[in-house]
Amino acid sequence: MHGVHIWKDEFDMRIARYALIPWLVLWAHGFSQTDDYAPEKExxxxxxxxxxxxxxxxxxxxxxxxxxxxxxxxxxxxxxxxxxxxxxxxxxxxxxxxxxxxxxxxxxxxxxxxxxxxxxxxxxxxxxxxxxxxxxxxxxxxxxxx
Known part of the structure; x- marks a missing residue:
C-alpha cells in the first residue's frame, strides 16, 4: 500500500509539473518588460x-x-x-x-x-x-x- 501511495504522489507531481509550468511561463510573460521607449524608435x-x-x-x-x-x-x-x-x-x-x-x-x-x-x-x-x-x-x- 505504501508503494501505491508513493506512485500516486509522483503521478500528482507530474500532473502539477505539466499543468503548472506552462501556466507559470505564460503568467510571467505577461509581466515581462518591453521597452516602450527603445532608442531605435522615434x-x-x-x-x-x-x-x-x-x-x-x-x-x-x-x-x-x-x-x-x-x-x-x-x-x-x-x-x-x-x-x-x-x-x-x-x-x-x-x-x-x-x-x-x-x-x-x-x-x-x-x-x-x-x-x-x-x-x-x-x-x-x-x-x-x-x-x-x-x-x-x-x-x-x-x-x-x-
Whole structure:
C-alpha cells in the first residue's frame, strides 16, 4: 500500500509539473518588460528644465537639448536630451557626440523627436532629430553643419 501511495504522489507531481509550468511561463510573460521607449524608435523629446542638466557648465541648446563639454568621456562635445516617461526617475536620456546628430526639418513635428540609427554591429551611426524649422533655428548653433 505504501508503494501505491508513493506512485500516486509522483503521478500528482507530474500532473502539477505539466499543468503548472506552462501556466507559470505564460503568467510571467505577461509581466515581462518591453521597452516602450527603445532608442531605435522615434521618441518625443522633453523640454529641458533649468537646473536639471548633468553639469552646471552645460548650456541649453534651444528648448530641448543640452550641450556639454564634460559629459562625453573622450572629451568631445556632446548633446543630450531627455525622453520617455515624465514621471520622476522613469525618464531616459540620450547622450551622444555632437557629430552623430543629423537634423531633419519637419514642420509637422510640433514636439521634436529623436531616433538612434545603429550599424550592423550595434554601434550608433547617427541620431536623427526631427523638429520644426522654428525649433531648429533656436538650436542650430549646437548641431553639426554638414
Amino acid at each position: 521618441n518625443a523629446i522633453q523640454k529641458i528644465k533649468p537646473g536639471k542638466q548633468l553639469y552646471k557648465e552645460d548650456e541649453p541648446c534651444g528648448a530641448y537639448f543640452w550641450k556639454s563639454e564634460k559629459a562625453d568621456r573622450s572629451g568631445a562635445t556632446a548633446l543630450y536630451y531627455f525622453y520617455g516617461s515624465a514621471e520622476y526617475g522613469k525618464g531616459k536620456m540620450g547622450l551622444y557626440q555632437k557629430v552623430r546628430y543629423r537634423v531633419v526639418v519637419n514642420d509637422e513635428k510640433d514636439t521634436p523627436t529623436a531616433q538612434i540609427v545603429k550599424d550592423d554591429h550595434g554601434i550608433v551611426k547617427e541620431v536623427v532629430v526631427r523638429m520644426t524649422r522654428r525649433e531648429f533655428d533656436a538650436s542650430k548653433a549646437c548641431f553639426p553643419q554638414k
